[in-house]
Amino acid sequence: MSEEATTVRRLGRVERLPTRRIVLTALSLGVGAAVAYGSYRTLTLPAGARYSGSAWRDFLVLGIAQGAVYALIALGYTLVYGILRMINFAHGEVFMAGAFGSFFFADAWKESGFLDRRPLLAVLLLVLIAMAVSVTVAVLLERIAYRPLRGAPRLVPLITAIGASLFLQNTFRGLFGAQTRGYPKPRVLEGTWSILGIPVQRVQVIVLVVAGVALIALTLVVARTKTGKAMRAAAQDQEIASLMGIDVDRVIVTTFVVGGMLAGIAGVLFALTFGNISYFMGFAPGITAFTAAVLGGIGSIAGAAVGGLIIGVLQSVGPALLLTGIHVPSPFQLKDVVTFLILILVLLFRPGGILGTGEAEKV
Amino acid sequence: MRGALRPGARAGLVGGAVLVYLALVGMLVKFEELRLVGSQVTRGRLLLVLPPFAASFFAVRPRVIGGRVEQPGPGVALALGAVAGALVGAVGSVGLALVEAIGVERIRPVFVAVSPALVETLTFGRGAAAGAAILVVGGAALGAAGGIWRAIRHGLRRPVEVGLLTVVTLAMLQRIVPFMLDELRLERDWLYSRATRGLTWTGAVVVLVVATAAAAYVLDRRERRALAPAAEGRPEVRGWRRTALVTIAVVLAAALPQLAGSIVSEIMGTVGVFLLLALGLNIVTGYAGMLHLGFSAFFLIGAYAVALLTGANLVTAFGLVAPRFSADLNFYLALVLVVAIGAAVGALVAAPVLRLRGDYLAIVTLAFAQIAVILATSSWLQPITGGPQGLRDVTKAPLLGLEFRSAERFYYLVLAFCVLAVFVSWRLAWSRVGRAWNAMREDEQVADAMGVPTGRYKMLGFAIGGAIGALGGALFAVKVGTVQPGSFEIIQSITVLAVVILGGLGSVPGVVLGALVLLALPGLLSQLEEFRFLIYGAVLVAIMILRPQGLIPNVRRMRELREEERTQDAWQQIFAARQEREAAEEAAEAAP
Amino acid sequence: MEDRRPVLELRGVFTHYGLVSVLRDVNVEIYPGEMVCLLGGNASGKTTTLKTILGYVTPSQGEVLLDGEVVSGLPTREIVRRGVSMVPENRRLFPDMTVLENLELGAYLRTDRRKVAEDLERVLELFPRVRERLKQKAGTLSGGEQQMVAMGRALMADPKVLLMDEPSMGLAPVLVEQVFEIIRTIRGLGRTVFVVEQNANMALSIADRGYVLQTGQIVLADTAENLLNNPLMREAYLGEL
Incomplete structure (x- = not known):
């Protein structure tokens, strides 16, 4: 082989650019430019074609409210991931189960008038029922599908979780029927309340209050109580946690219980907000909430909350802001595209999320 | 007590x-x-x-x-x-x-x-x-x-189990088998009753006895062979036997439409399309070891691409309209393009996310597939994709004056491509690329360290898988004649995944069996349709827990998924992985 | 000493992983206030012995006794509650929790808050450097400090027997010296300690007695001094050091 050829080859190697870096940079510039351009065009639309200030405010409030629901679901993903390092793909179905379970009571109470007579008590009871149903499903899921797979290669529990998700969806379909049902709302919750001078949908106020209370309660439990400490310890090192006398099996079940409770709450809030439930309702919110968890940094409780709010707002504001200006018809059809793009972009640029550590990339 | x-x-x-x-x-x-x-x-x-x-x-x-x-x-x-x-x-x-x-x-x-x-x-x-x-x-x-x-005793139990299973299967296939017997002009009244449509008691007993005896014979021989010391000259015998088996399978497959009529051809055509997808997924997930949850995206891409390239029309309020972009190519020419598009999309989409860990990679593939479906449905792309109504008048794949829309003809078309895909899979498994994938799957870091360009091989896996998947999509479009986004939801990806998992990751015969069990059976067994997805879900969970290597395991793959024997002690389960390692070490030490 | 009851005793213990036999007829006795070491090479069954004591592995034959009561077959937390704690190999602190939280987790099963507070004070007196780091994340400490926290965490359980799994594993020689200094300190408190070690020389230099485990069986059991002088020992373990 001639010397020249060797030199050429060596040169070739030196000059080969870090493709990944270039692709990522180009991509981030492209995304940035597209977002800027889309927003600019939307905001400079001629008056009349433009959204009014109050429209944006409504988008924002809706975004925060649905973001709070996503946050509650996202916590379930984050807690389970923290302790088992598995994506509990069936968590969306745990959420659906709660909404479904409470539906029959809500329906009956609407008939009997209880829902309108004592709306606060009724909603509280519905939340409790939904929590119970979701917790049952979550615990069964752990016991039957996940526990036999502890320590198995990572993809095995994920595939199991996907199977479980499909199974649960179709179980609910078989048990309760395939049709979409209207979830009744207490009459008091129709219309708006004025908060700081801003009219806000009453349901959204309830959603924010309940979700906020649940989030604070969870944070306190995890930070202050012995159970919370055990959960954190088991998430960091199961074996050593057990050496401290922590019953790791029970901690794992507790984690599923807590995740289930939050999902149950989310189920009722979601059903009240959107008014419909079906056996398939868990899929989209589930994957959206997973995105929120990843965005916030999976394993981090604060991250799940922050991620949920961001995703919620982006879903409600994003399509209008980015797409209206460039004349995409019915931009809200594409709100899930926003979610999925965020998921992909986060994993590309900051796999650890906003508040997390770099878990998603392999070492 | x-x-x-x-x-x-x-x-x-x-x-x-x-x-x-x-x-x-x-x-x-x-x-x-x-x-x-x-x-x-x-x-x-x-x-x-x-x-x-x-x-x-x-x-x-x-x-x-x-x-x-x-x-x-x-x-x-x-x-x-x-x-x-x-x-x-x-x-x-x-x-x-x-x-x-x-x-x-x-x-x-x-x-x-x-x-x-x-x-x-x-x-x-x-x-x-x-x-x-x-x-x-x-x-x-x-x-x-x-x-x-x-x-x-196991040796006695097993043949009877096979016998009973045969009886039940034949009984369930009561819409198909009698028809086949009629076509073959064989007497059938002793086996299937015309009144109940099910098996007669005589028939059931005869089948049970015959199947049990046959199973006993086969199982006994297999056991003896396993116990016998390796005899010389066996590899050729086995090679010969495999050739014979494959030949029989191909002949049977080729004769099926004649034997079983158009209902079966129709069902098997669908099975063939999904088999193609499953073979594609098998390359990505089974061979290269990357879980792909969005395989329906290739299905979608193949279908839409072929529809647009061969002059399909949009359904609009003003009747049929040509899409914004379209061509009017011959199907087979278009197919070449479709395959290339599938490969390119597979590789390009995968490229930036290859560094992600397996479970995240899987979710990203799912995200891409969902984006594809949403875009195809959206009003934004309606001038091209037709929105929720989709496209119609897809080509009938004319070749030498023949069209392939009818159930029987389509069956042959898809069969040909399935055989091709099986062949490709087989060759790939034993090629240089296949070995690189193996190394990568078993330990990516080691493979990397040994100089296997893992990134490139991963892209290759996605590309080949994508190409086969897109091919499946193209054929699906031909079969149905219309393309609608509803046909490409995530459930299709999971169906294909279930096929591959049930059969055995990385095992081509397994994938074929998986497709037959999960797709042909629900089609053939009336009333199962409603519970199909319930059963798929259960199958995924059960297989992962009880038999992660699948029905027909790929020998090389078995090691990765198998765990130590499960023990009753809950603690041992938690630390199973670690203990297995230590037990192996200590056992190695303890052995004389 | 012989007339006293052992704190910890393994009586004819056999264990299996599935069908694979690991420990065979292991007999160990540890008396109050003693420091005993278990020596053995890689994969000799040392870790399994510890796991058996802690109840991760149930003996297929024989039993483990703590203070004369059979504890084999009980869940780990019950055994920990009854007074066994361990300093794991490689320290294994909870890296994202504070030093204080790590220490508190050591007393997870204890309910006597006042006594726990006293013990915490005692541990901090023993390791003054740890006191300065109480609010810091455990993962940010130096290797030596982490070792102190790990020891302190185990002491917080106020155990009847303190187990140590390979305290010198993977440490630089200087640190090994430091670690054994800490062990000596703990020994000075009159604690009963059972150390599992590969570093036979070091372990025997501070222990009262030692057992030698080989392929799942105890092949030697003697006072530390005798073991140090045992020709077989010298050849098999000490010579190569």
Whole structure:
């Protein structure tokens, strides 16, 4: 082989650019430019074609409210991931189960008038029922599908979780029927309340209050109580946690219980907000909430909350802001595209999320 | 004694829960109508019989305790089995009592499957009290039988199991097999009754005996061969046998439309399309070891690409319109492009995310697939994709004056491509690329360190998988004649995944079997359709827990998924992976 | 000493992983206030012995006794509650929790708050450097400090027997010296300690007695001094150091 050829080859190697870096940079510039351009065009639309200030405010409030629901679901993903390092793909179905379970009571109470007579008590009871149903499903899921797979290669529990998700969806379909049902709302919750001078949908106020209370309660439990400490310890090192006398099996079940409770709450809030439930309702919110968890940094409780709010707002504001200006018809059809793009972009640029550590990339 | 009966009680309660589940989810009633053998054995009753039998079968399974395998003796097995079976019946009876107490009509608005017909099935039409008694007593008897069954020596048990399975399968295939026998001008009345459509009792017994004997013979030979020292010249015999098997399979496959008629051809055409997808996924997930949850995206891309390239039309309020972009190519020319597009999309989409860990990669693929479906449905791309209505008038794939829309012709078209894909898969597995994938799958870091350009091989995996998947999509479009986004939802990805997982990751024969079981059977067995996805979900969970290597394992792949034998101790389960490693080390040390 | 009851005793213990036999007829006795070491090479069954004591592995034959009561077959937390704690190999602190939280987790099962507070004070007196780091994340400490926290965490359980799994594993020689200094300190408190070690020289230099485990069986059991002088020992373990 001639010397020249060797030199050429060596040169070739030196000059080969870090493709990944270039692709990522180009991509981030492209995304940035597209977002800027889309927003600019939307905001400079001629008056009349433009959204009014109050429209944006409504988008924002809706975004925060649905973001709070996503946050509650996202916590379930984050807690389970923290302790088992598995994506509990069936968590969306745990959420659906709660909404479904409470539906029959809500329906009956609407008939009997209880829902309108004592709306606060009724909603509280519905939340409790939904929590119970979701917790049952979550615990069964752990016991039957996940526990036999502890320590198995990572993809095995994920595939199991996907199977479980499909199974649960179709179980609910078989048990309760395939049709979409209207979830009744207490009459008091129709219309708006004025908060700081801003009219806000009453349901959204309830959603924010309940979700906020649940989030604070969870944070306190995890930070202050012995159970919370055990959960954190088991998430960091199961074996050593057990050496401290922590019953790791029970901690794992507790984690599923807590995740289930939050999902149950989310189920009722979601059903009240959107008014419909079906056996398939868990899929989209589930994957959206997973995105929120990843965005916030999976394993981090604060991250799940922050991620949920961001995703919620982006879903409600994003399509209008980015797409209206460039004349995409019915931009809200594409709100899930926003979610999925965020998921992909986060994993590309900051796999650890906003508040997390770099878990998603392999070492 | 109480402690000894505990496994029975546990299994019984679980079995009872399963029975109640089957009833509430609607399977018992929906299955009732089909008569399998004579007029007595219906599919619903078979399903009713299974829980107590299976519960006791599990209750008396052998356990590893203190380094020894402990198998309950026949007496214990009988007692345990009876307890388990009776409990299953008892749980069912409690359920019945509740239904009686509350009233069917009040439960029905919630649990839609609770109906007079269900109560009828569960009580055998004899009223609640008698029904409950039958459930408990019958359960105990079945449970005892199940217990004894487990105690029988494996060599005796297995052939009979195969025999029974054959009978049930033939009985379930009552819409297909008699038709085939007629086509072959074979006498069939001794086997299938014209009145009940199911098997006759004589037929069932004959099939049972013949199948059992055959199974006994085959299993016995296989066992002996496994025990015998490796004889010389066997590889050629095996090679010859494989050739013969493949030839028979191909001939059978080729003759199927003639034998079985157009319903079967129609079903098998769909199976073929999904088999293509599964073979593509098998390359990405089975060979290269990357879980792909969005494989339906390739399906979608292939279908839309072929529709647009061959001059399909949009459905609009103003009638049929040509899409914004379209060409009018010959199908086979378009196919080349479609395959190239599939490969390119597969590789490009994968490129930036290859560094992600397996589970995240999987979710990203899912995200991409969802984006594809949403875009295809959206009003934004409606001028190209047709939105929710999609495209119609897809080419009939004309070749030398023949068109391939009819069920039989399409079957041959897809068969040809399946054979091609199987061949490619096979060659790939044993090629340089296949070896690189193996190394990568088993330990990516080691492979990297040994100089395998893992990134490039991953892209290659995605590209080839994508190409095959897009091919499947293109053929699907030809088969249906229209392309609609609803056909490409995530459920299709999971279906394909279930096919590959059930058959065995990385195993081509396994994938073929998986496609037949999960796609052909529901098509052929009437009334299964409604529970298809329920069953897929259950299959995914069950396979991962009980037999992660699949029905026909890929030998090389087995090692990765298999875990140490599961132990009863909960703690050992938690640290199973670590202990396995240590046990292996210590065992190696302990061995003389 | 012989007339006293052992704190911890393994009596004819056999264990299996599935069908693979690991420990065979292991007999170990540890008396109050003693420091005993278990020596053995890789994969000799040392870790399994510890796991058996802690209840991760149930003996297929034989039993483990703590203070004369059979504890084999009990769940780990019950055994920990009854007074066994361990300093794991490689320290294994909870890296994202504070030093204080790590120490508190050591007393997870204890309910006597006042006594726990006293013990915490005592541990901090023993390791003054740890006191300065109480609010810091454990993962940010130096290797030596982490070792102190790990020891302190185990002491917080106020154990009857303190197990140590390979305290010198993977440490630089200077640190090894430091670690054994800490062990000596703990020994000075009159604690009963059972150390599992590969570093036979070091372990025997501070222990009262030692057992030698080989392929799952105890092949030697003697006082530390005798073991140090045992020709077989010298050849098999000490010579190569």
